[in-house]
Amino acid sequence: MNLTAEYQKMRDLGARLSDLTAALAVMQWDLEVMAPPGAAARRAAQIGTLAGIRHEFLLERYRPVVLRLAEVAAADDAKLYFIHRRNILAAAESVEKAAALPSDFVAKSAEVCANAQTVWETAKKNNDFPSFAPYLEAVVELKREQARLYRNAMPGRFADDYSALLDDYEPGMSTAEIDAVFTQLSPALRRLTAAAPPPDKRPLFPVDPDPAAQLKLCRKVLALMGYDFERGRMDVSAHPFTIGFGPEDVRITTRVVSGAPLSSLYSALHEGGHALYEQGFSPVAYGLPEAEACSLSIHESQSRIWENNVGRSLECCQALFDDVAALSPTRLAGYGPEDLFRYVNIVQPSLIRTEADELTYHFHILVRYELERELLSGTLKAGDAREAWQEKYAAYLGVRPGNDAEGVLQDVHWAHGSLGYFPTYTLGSLFAAQFFAYAQAAKPGLNDDIAAGRWNTLTKFLSENIYLHGRIYSSQALCLHVGGEKLNPDYFVRYMESKLKILGGR
């Protein structure tokens, strides 16, 4: 085999596969941000056709080349460059998973989840979990079958069913590792939540700030982060998201929420972090795992590091105070950066995951993780999920949902068929704290730079240490590579401890 020619072939076919992925993403972005209401049904069918054609291309054209190269790479052929070997092995892992699912299973899966999502929307509106329960059961049955298909196709690769599903979002991570994380994290979360200062109830913004002014501030903050508007754009949508069509075109959306005056800003910080990651992939590696996201947790770490480690720091509140104050007609008279810092760091157990603070957020994830595992193993029936949800919320957060919309039906993920996804949110916060600590060690002036608006210091660190590696390492291997240590929840605990110290809790 001519290795150079074969590797080039993998890269060319990978680029064409990425082109198809990008086309799907453009269709999706357009549907969510631009398309007229009448377009939805036809667009869904068009996206389905394109997804099917992409899957065929992956299996029939891309996979054979990848597998031939993977044999060489597995033998650790000395003639292979390190980076080539990593790209080949990462590509092989993902094509193996794609090949494990027969196309009739993929089609059935799409149909079951499409139905589940439609029913979920109505059920949430009507606070009617029982009408959704049979559809949840069907999704769970599907995911069990998917795990079986993965484990039969790749014997020995996954220790249990949940690991096989988790791996779709977090390649290489296992249920046992997630368990270990929560075992270490939970007592600390309890201790820190109890120690947090009581929330300051004074309203910071008596009146909603002007939406146009909010969006202007979002753009300013994105520019501070180093987001390149020549290679992206910001729009408004109901649910903020980031989507990329290659490193030259990575778009974000934010939203303006009445009664939540800083929601647009923190959405922009969050989505901006995701977008910096994708704008930071090497354009010449387009089509290779090297120019793809490592995992969902690493993607999330890049949003959380800006939203929380930077965005909810005292230094950031100093940097942005004048701009934030200018949003209010009263210019926050009598307040200072410290008040803003307290305002964006209120710790208080609540019902809705997406509105939770940095600490109690992870109990929301723990509830979902435990329920998912029980549903998958069959020890919990879908019909009993509402009750189990309420018990766990009472036990972990001390709150009880008054209806299903603020309870078991609040998230779309299960209706989407995304089981094994939630833990990556917690992992993302933990990786973010760990990477932020590494950045502080590598750039001793980082905190001062944040306070002075020189945010590029952090962007440079992340570019060199995270973005450029794409998906050539697993998340654990990447973390080891960046700081010499695997994921360690202590970084997050220490980060929250030092924040609470400044906030002056017990």
Next chain:
Amino acid sequence: MNLTAEYQKMRDLGARLSDLTAALAVMQWDLEVMAPPGAAARRAAQIGTLAGIRHEFLLERYRPVVLRLAEVAAADDAKLYFIHRRNILAAAESVEKAAALPSDFVAKSAEVCANAQTVWETAKKNNDFPSFAPYLEAVVELKREQARLYRNAMPGRFADDYSALLDDYEPGMSTAEIDAVFTQLSPALRRLTAAAPPPDKRPLFPVDPDPAAQLKLCRKVLALMGYDFERGRMDVSAHPFTIGFGPEDVRITTRVVSGAPLSSLYSALHEGGHALYEQGFSPVAYGLPEAEACSLSIHESQSRIWENNVGRSLECCQALFDDVAALSPTRLAGYGPEDLFRYVNIVQPSLIRTEADELTYHFHILVRYELERELLSGTLKAGDAREAWQEKYAAYLGVRPGNDAEGVLQDVHWAHGSLGYFPTYTLGSLFAAQFFAYAQAAKPGLNDDIAAGRWNTLTKFLSENIYLHGRIYSSQALCLHVGGEKLNPDYFVRYMESKLKILGGR
């Protein structure tokens, strides 16, 4: 063969082919209207990949089914429904043409034209035709080869090279028919141009109207026409265009031009006409020729009928006068609908095709048509095209371009590789006049309805007589079907004569 099952198969595969066509169109719309500047190069590659995959799908999956059915249809099998037979034969004609071009020719063609377009842009900016001439020569050589490929693959179908190329845009039309059109039309154009009243030089709008107010009027006019904003949207772009992703999502763009106060309105009328056509395709026929445009000339007839036959009529000027007057801060003091009518019907030979009046426009087309034929046959070398252009403009229009940007380099079409395209613009105006006459005969109150803003009368006529037939007839057969007569330039001549009579020329 189970005819029903096989026809259903053609339809299903046709729908998937249309899905891919729609994906390409979404990528294109997004590129032109939404994408950030950095995205262009990568997007071009992504569009190339998708186009290649679409071509493969057409040849390998769609074509065999169509050809099997075409054999039955050619034998005029009594068991075939009329509409099925028409759909099969129309599909067969287009797959035959697609199959005639080897994929290396298609790839070479894309490359030659992409280069030519880049060079054209710079050459136009620098008024430097000589730098573009070799690229034009390369394009012409390519088109010669393409014509040869068509004629070899389909012996006897095309009388000459130019007909083979024209057929890409105007299926079934021949060079001889275009010649006959111009032979009949040219003397009339000359006579009518000479008889037109001298232009009224009073400026109608001393100050540019507010862009937002212009766009609001565009939306109002589109709604009058029956354009469905639930199945489309209007944006602003440098060059107005219409693009559809199925009948449920057909979008238009317009532009606001300083110094041309009604440019946005007439662009909206023009593009709105194109869009009504595509919104009017039967959604259940999606994937069949029945839900595709008949030809470029018929598409153009649908835009011209609104822009000119309706939009430049005295009745339209009566219907819209108050709205147009409201665009001006002075509210067009001292003017009335008749002044507006005169203003939008000024006949005056000029240099730029896209700004030409209804009469002299066709001399711009004749120049291009004659030059194209000479270039293709080799009697004119690309390097001599500038001089030939200037001579023809002097002869037909009595004007001489001062530079290449307002001369031989003004249009992108040749750089695009679109040879054989220009005549469809003239055919479009002629079909529009003929269809408008048929509509007036079928709906005796049509003119009053236009004056009263009841424009739906025309939309209904076009829906029933044009839109619903899609591509099951050739343009000539469609015209025969609508009014019992093939294309006849006399309708256009009579239409212009009666307009000049109202305008009061010699």
